[in-house]
Amino acid sequence: MNWLLAALQTALFVALAPLLAGWIKWCKCRLQNRKAPSLFQPYRDLLKLTRKQPVVSHQASWIFTTSPYIIFSAMVLAASIVPLIAVDLPTSANADVIVLIGFFSFARFFLALAGLDIGTAFGGMGSSREMTISSLAEPAMLMSVFALTMSASTTNLSFAIGHVLHEGLVLRPSFIFALFSLMLVAIAETGRIPVDNPATHLELTMIHEAMILEYSGRHLALIEWASQLKLLLYGVLIANIFFPWGIAETLAFESLSYGLLAVIGKLALLALLLALSETLFAKMRLFRVQEFLSFAYLLGLLGMLSHIILEGAR
Amino acid sequence: MNIGQLDFYTQAILSLAALVGLTSFLMLGQGRLLRLVFVFAVQGLLLALTTAVAAYSLNIPHLYISAALTLILKVIVIPWMLRRLALQMNIHRDVEALKNNTAVMLGGASLMLFSYYILHPIVQTSSIVMLNALAVSLSVMLLGMLLMISHRQAVAHVVGFMSIENGLFFAAVVATHGMPMVVELGVAFDVLIAAVLFGIFFFHIRTSIDSLDVDLLNRLSEVDK
Numbered sequence: 388m389n390w391l392l393a394a395l396q397t398a399l400f401v402a403l404a405p406l407l408a409g410w411i412k413w414c415k416c417r418l419q420n421r422k423a424p425s426l427f428q429p430y431r432d433l434l435k436l437t438r439k440q441p442v443v444s445h446q447a448s449w450i451f452t453t454s455p456y457i458i459f460s461a462m463v464l465a466a467s468i469v470p471l472i473a474v475d476l477p478t479s480a481n482a483d484v485i486v487l488i489g490f491f492s493f494a495r496f497f498l499a500l501a502g503l504d505i506g507t508a509f510g511g512m513g514s515s516r517e518m519t520i521s522s523l524a525e526p527a528m529l530m531s532v533f534a535l536t537m538s539a540s541t542t543n544l545s546f547a548i549g550h551v552l553h554e555g556l557v558l559r560p561s562f563i564f565a566l567f568s569l570m571l572v573a574i575a576e577t578g579r580i581p582v583d584n585p586a587t588h589l590e591l592t593m594i595h596e597a598m599i600l601e602y603s604g605r606h607l608a609l610i611e612w613a614s615q616l617k618l619l620l621y622g623v624l625i626a627n628i629f630f631p632w633g634i635a636e637t638l639a640f641e642s643l644s645y646g647l648l649a650v651i652g653k654l655a656l657l658a659l660l661l662a663l664s665e666t667l668f669a670k671m672r673l674f675r676v677q678e679f680l681s682f683a684y685l686l687g688l689l690g691m692l693s694h695i696i697l698e699g700a701r
Numbered sequence: 702m703n704i705g706q707l708d709f710y711t712q713a714i715l716s717l718a719a720l721v722g723l724t725s726f727l728m729l730g731q732g733r734l735l736r737l738v739f740v741f742a743v744q745g746l747l748l749a750l751t752t753a754v755a756a757y758s759l760n761i762p763h764l765y766i767s768a769a770l771t772l773i774l775k776v777i778v779i780p781w782m783l784r785r786l787a788l789q790m791n792i793h794r795d796v797e798a799l800k801n802n803t804a805v806m807l808g809g810a811s812l813m814l815f816s817y818y819i820l821h822p823i824v825q826t827s828s829i830v831m832l833n834a835l836a837v838s839l840s841v842m843l844l845g846m847l848l849m850i851s852h853r854q855a856v857a858h859v860v861g862f863m864s865i866e867n868g869l870f871f872a873a874v875v876a877t878h879g880m881p882m883v884v885e886l887g888v889a890f891d892v893l894i895a896a897v898l899f900g901i902f903f904f905h906i907r908t909s910i911d912s913l914d915v916d917l918l919n920r921l922s923e924v925d926k
Binding site for chain 1 (some may be wrong): 709713715716718719720722723726764816833836
């Protein structure tokens with residue numbers, strides 16, 4: 388029964404991911420005084436892409452054609468770790484947050500390989516930029532997650548969320564720092580505006596789009612879906628770790644549906660925040676991303692320090 | 702002693718202390734003047750919030766007055782004056798290339814540790830909140846001094862000076878529940894007058910050395926020309 392629920396939750400993750408992307412696009416359009424596409428446009432795009440025939444270069448090796456499947460399944464496995472609507476599910480109890488980061492970097496590794504595989508200039512450039520950025524983002528993410536796990540004294544996400552839930556409302560300086568740090572990392576990792584612009588194909592600035600430029604058809608659909616899933620994963624991480632109230636602690640039907648409503652509300656708010664910040668800020672130069680991420684790292688480090696010093700954990 | 706066992710207001714004061722410390726670090730690494738002034742205003746806002754929280758939790762009504770004073774002076778008036786000065790002298794577009802920024806940041810971090818180390822024996826007997834708040838305020842003061850040493854623009858020096866005052870004020874609010882009202886009013890007006898005087902000084906420095914970069918004052922103009 389629990390395993391079935393865990394599988395259902397993962398399926399819900401996969402199904403909700405395009406909706407979140409559609410909602411962000413809708414908010415951005417409204418903020419920029421444009422007419423917004425329907426919320427379900429990302430689903431239609433994915434459907435359209437799966438119907439199209441993929442075009443693969445003659446130079447492409449097996450890495451290029453298998454990468455979309457590997458990336459997508461890595462993201463689905465990552466989604467099974469993160470508690471979405473219920474805390475006590477066997478899949479999230481089995482693996483911890485370090486495994487989650489491992490899945491992310493596994494997917495990124497194959498994405499970078501696929502970008503290099505064809506041998507076009509853009510692919511290589513995109514891969515190199517992606518690896519540069521992620522090598523800076525990953526320590527920052529680990530730092531901010533450690534600040535959280537130190538106060539919960541577990542790296543397991545569902546136990547940590549349970550700990551935050553049971554403790555009630557405690558204002559922790561370390562959590563404030565970790566929250567900001569994780570938000571900055573999420574922006575960098577999912578390629579949102581100050582770091583990368585998901586909406587353009589401008590040669591000089593693109594990072595994620597440069598790597599997947601050669602993909603088409605169902606391969607592209609899978610990769611797009613995986614990146615939407617990644618965005619949703621980060622959103623759920625931020626929403627459920629720092630504001631876990633509303634998540635289902637028992638597996639009764641009412642609490643589950645309440646948990647679903649709560650998480651959808653939280654995600655809608657977070658996405659609105661993201662759309663606002665994307666409208667307000669301009670994309671920064673590539674060489675300033677390093678400053679941005681080192682600031683995220685500094686925040687994570689301060690979170691850990693203030694856990695040790697300010698919160699008196701001795 | 703765990704933070705979960707403290708009451709909500711103490712937690713709020715601790716969180717605000719952490720944020721005040723963070724703003725000091727942000728000021729230290731900031732090369733642009735307008736942003737520096739903005740971060741300074743944010744620090745003032747956090748101070749006003751701390752004072753209001755302390756007034757509420759300790760039930761001391763006169764702290765509300767000092768919170769309002771802080772809000773008016775350090776969040777609105779002084780940043781506005783500094784901003785206007787920077788705009789008038791047309792120095793707001795200068796990006797100050799901070800010399801050895803990394804060393805300064807490391808120095809700032811070690812100053813923070815140093816203030817913890819110094820205050821540890823003093824407040825051994827009192828509560829943990831006291832230790833943290835005093836350590837944060839001491840490090841805000843030291844970071845303000847470091848800001849004055851490391852930046853070359855005169856406006857940045859004024860911000861550093863004001864942030865030293867912020868650190869003192871924070872200590873006063875958290876450790877001794879605020880100073881007597883007379884002292885507080887006096888200090889507030891002193892700070893305001895200081896800001897006005899600094900503005901006049903800026904113009905004087907600028908007319909005599911044609912820049913606000915105080916490093917130029919080290920040179921003797923007759924010799925180096």
